[in-house]
Amino acid sequence: MFYVLLAASCSVLVSVLLKIARRHEVDVAQAIGWNYLAASILCWFLLQPPLHSLQQPGTPWPSLLGLAVVLPTLFLVLAHCVRRAGIVLTDIAQRLSLLLSLLAAFLLFGETASTLKLTGLGLGLLAVVGILARPGQAAGSGGVSAWPALLTVWTGFALVDVMLKHIAAAGTPFAASLQLSFGLAFIGMATWLGVRAARGGAGLTLRNCAAGLLLGTLNFCNILFYILAHRALSAQPAVVFASMNIGVVVLGTLVGVFAFRERLSRLNQAGIVLAIVAIVLIAMGKS
Structure with a gap:
């Protein structure tokens, strides 16, 4: 369970970095761009992806290329959502994307309901x-409604999960798909940031680069520790699934409420409790 705790902590720390970025004069877009460079390098050295597998017939290129576009776009929305709705609600919306993923599993992948x-x-x-x-x-975002951003996070992470399931169903190794997606996402973000800078936008700075490399390290470690947790508890995948999602919900709530004084309505609080119960039931259904 130690790996689960590390994975959940890294996930929440990503949200914390996005929350405090503007306060420390970090350009979130640049940080997200550098994040993919760090994640790509770590993926290459630690997971040793078999890139030759991408040359096999039947490689799901639409999903792989789509992932490279959706991931950075969703990261930008996630940063906006953390600022508007707070860490607590954003992390819960991200975790509850498993509902849409489960629905897709019923309809598209033949999972038993x-x-x-x-x-x-x-x-x-x-x-x-x-x-x-x-x-x-x-x-506490000044009354500005954040539900569109929360809804986008909810549906966006479900879309990513469906793409990953489609890639896995095609037999493409997970590490190879990650390496390709991270690399293409970095190239895409670097191109966009370069064009933006040429048109008078924010220039590249060491502060943004450092923040992005830290963000990418946490982002990748979240994935790595989750993989290690599944390996350590290979006979109990449902336990890892439930522990990870509940861990992020609980840690995110504690950090948001006590460190950033995020206010939650009674309906928000009820939603948190229901989210935890839902995760437990779905995990029990998978076991």
């Missing part, structure tokens, strides 16, 4: 309603 999974799905949808209830005011 058990009573526990369907009950968890229903409670999870109620949890989504709870966290979308006036989140802008609840997180």
